[in-house]
Amino acid sequence: MANVKVAIRVRPLNARESVAGGRLAVQVEDKLVRIRNTKLDGRHDGPGESREKVLEFGFDYCYWSVAPEEPHYASQEEVFQDLGVTVLAGASEGYNVCLFAYGQTGTGKTYTMMGTLDSMGLTPRICQGLFKSDDTFPEGHNSSRVEISFLEIYNERVRDLLRGREQKKKPSLRVREHPEKGPYVQDLSQHVVSDYKQAVDLLEEGIANRITAATHIHDTSSRSHAIFTIQYTQAILEDNLPSEIVSKINLVDLAGSERADPHYCRDRLTEGSNINKSLVTLGIVISALAQNSQMSSSCQSINSVASHTSCLSGGGGGGGRRHCFIPYRDSVLTWLLKDSLGGNAKTIMIATVSPSSSSYNETLSTLRYAAHARNIVNKPRVNEDASVRLIRELREEIDRLKRTLLSFQMQLNPSPSLSDQRDGSLSDIVLQNELKVDELTKDWSESWRDKKELLEQYSVDINRDWGGFLIHSLLPHLITLDRDVLSTGVTFYHLRVYTIHNLGY
């Protein structure tokens, strides 16, 4: 069960695109998205992009929302049935859930997350679902508490979208971490709501606040991230003791993907070959350099899945992990969603794209980003020590045990480690015999080929059995154990054939 799910949604052509011919570059088939470069007119600024090519990406969900009349058209309800229901299920199980919408400005992120009056998006539907599931519980038995907050991050500054005008003094709220409550925004207003109506009122209030601001600062909505947070507390009785399950749902409407990368500073440079012109960005280059060099030095580390045995040999001094500290400027968004990006939260990303061939480049980069989304989510590992000593000790013990085993087989004195119990009780002899049988079975199977002929010749069959082996003889026979205690030989006497066959050693 993966903790990160990625969905893609394709919006309808807009008026401008339709007028321009409305050629489609994107195709959806089941869980695959195909994108075709139809820019064949040679009018290209970048090099070598003129050849037509089709690229394919796989996702957990793909939604084709281009034209309502088409059979596989994905409506808001359908999207909710997959993603929204997953969010609600995760929250009721006690997980923190985070749902991101990612994509270029104008590809329908806000439509998907918020929707319109007559076509509600994920956020209001999730609120609805939250209170609906509440009603299904018998009256009085369960109680839950829903708290809502709504904030906006613009230019690395955090603004409360639900705080009345009177407290506008505070310029930017601070993001902090609490050992018990996790990352939080200091002084962010929390609003307890008891029904769907109240929740949606707050949602609308927040959206309205965002728009008011937008008239002052141009084009805010495409440059700011909005996070609608629902804290869902369920009071339950566990073994007749009251207890609480707290989960947090973060619904994030990211800024246009050109600015939305939560790891903005880090990935920017590793991807593009563009040169930063200003010395102000020297820090980014150096960070990338240090980051890169740390990664290559830790690829041999014990905490990576790959090679570890080589590290167990110790010494050497070569490779080995070297952890360093890179003081890069972490974005507020990354900070705030730390637990969603690296903890035990369930994370869903819905990437929105335009189907138009005129948006080819943007769409491709969104698809690429989304396809890598699983790696974007932090997968830091547990550091673990090589513990050479433990392995050495265990090897010694194994050798000791093996020696013991061998000594049984040779009928010599028990090994020194067991010498304090030298009395040869009856059960010991049984044990020894069992061991011998085990050993026999093993060796036998190795020389099976040689023996096979012999067995067939005498119509005898040998099978493994629980704790030993079983011999079937198709002919009537008698069995005798060798008189010599040291011998493990078993002799079969076939009744109608007057010869004796010795099996074993």
Add this chain to the structure above:
Amino acid sequence: MASTYSHEWRAVCDKFNNAQDLSEVESRKDPENDPFRSKYKARELLREIYCSLKNFDVDSPAGSRAAKLGAVEYYLGVNHVETEELSAGEEHLMNCMTLLEKCSISPENVSLFIQVRNQLGILWAGRDEIEKAQGFLETAEAMYIRYMKEDGQPPMDLTEFFVAEEEALPQQERTKRFEMAYTHTLYYLAQVYKNLEQYEKAGGYCHSTLQRQLEFNQFLPLEWAINAATLSQYYITKTLYMEGRHCLSAASVIADLAGEVPSEAAAQESEAEAEKRDQLRQKRAEIARCWIKYCLNLLQDAKKLLEDNIGELDMDRQAELRATRLKEEEEKERGRKSAVLFGSSDTFDSICGLEEKVSCVFPVDFEEARAIFLVGQTYVNQAKEYFEMDGHVTDHIEILQDHSALFKALAFFEEDLERRCKMHKRRVDMMEPICKDLNAQYYLLVCRQLQFELAETYYEMMDLKLAVANKQDDLDAHTVKKFNHLCSSSTKFYQMFLDSVRSPEGKWPEKLEDEVLRPALVAKFRVARLHSRLISSSKTIQLENLNRSLECYNFVVQYCKDNPEAKSAIETELELSEEMVSLLPLKINRLQANLASSN
């Protein structure tokens, strides 16, 4: 230049100033829906200038006219690039190159020679043709070096092509602008090499860029300091400790230039002071964290060089390292002289002073290791002052983990087992309370790391206790109790880690996620071992422990049977587990038989 005073020339100069102003100042105010309005206006002016120049008399000194035309082409090229018309931009820049072919490098035009190549470098890098960019930039670099060697007088700035003589820039300003252009060349080269994956070269060019910012006094102290500190981390991963230390010392000294931290009282008075206080404290704490990593890696690398195959100090290796160190010291001294050193006249001494406070060579014995440890610990305390638990949970814990790792590395050098054990106890004391307080719903990974480390630390202490007892040949009841306690504590934390893998309902996943696969199986494996190490005089309890142990080994074997792809992740442990699964029953049966017969 006779034409300089003519009326027409005046007009050209005015136009140029106008174009500059439009391009640099006015353009910032352009509306979103017409973002290049001023740039386009500037372009028109530049075109007019170009035409006027073409028609000018040709009595100016050879090459001067070509250089002037080249300069206009340069500005036109930049203008087109800035308005996202790359092909046109390229054309103009290449025209400039062609015009320059007629000139020989002189103080008048060397700036243009370099800057046009800078621009072409950026342009081609943007088109993903890094090698082409590299070519232009490397030529620019070579030209600078040659010019400085052969001439060296402060060259004219590009803008001076179009100003009246009396407005010529002072020498100092000329130097500043010229050197800045070259600093940019180096910075672009750093990026080009980084993109070409020539990281060492890239690092060197970043270093030079920083050095020149300092030399020509073009830096913001905090920003510069953070960059230098970050660069130190690059050097550390390359085990270049001398360079790393130099960067860190410079970072600390330069960060101090940013001024005093405003008092708490002042911060409460004004928002600006509060912001400044926070910035200064944060950046200095970050530099301290870079220092911690320096000390930690130096100790850990030395440990790697000195340990034998079971992780103990190897005397032969110690002697060997001592010898090679002596030899290397001279070479290092020589290398230092050729290295690019930071510092202006007033900071150089403080940087050197700071460097002397901590060694940059591998410690070979406890005394040397302790000196490095103590420096690291000082920085730990410094960093914790800003990164407090309240508000900075993950950062605070990361620093604690480093502190713990410093103790662990130091313990390696400690010969006295009792004292070594005490160092591990310090680690437990700093991590255990935090591990208890942390909410795993938000800090799952941190919790897991702490659990794992605590389990390992208790394991280590258990081994040490046993080793001490063995030495004294004295396994009294008290020691046994202590040993068992450590053993159970280790088990407890491995178990907590394993429980963290379960779902909220307490179910074990059928398939372990990649990032916990190895740790989880290793934890099981170690718990298996721990169960069999508990000391008890009761045979029934012994039997119980062995059965638990077998169960855990079995789990590892069975998991790998069900998920064969897991095998490669824990080869050694699996092999040992398989052996134990086949051998442990012998011991168990033996004990059982014994128990039966004694009943």
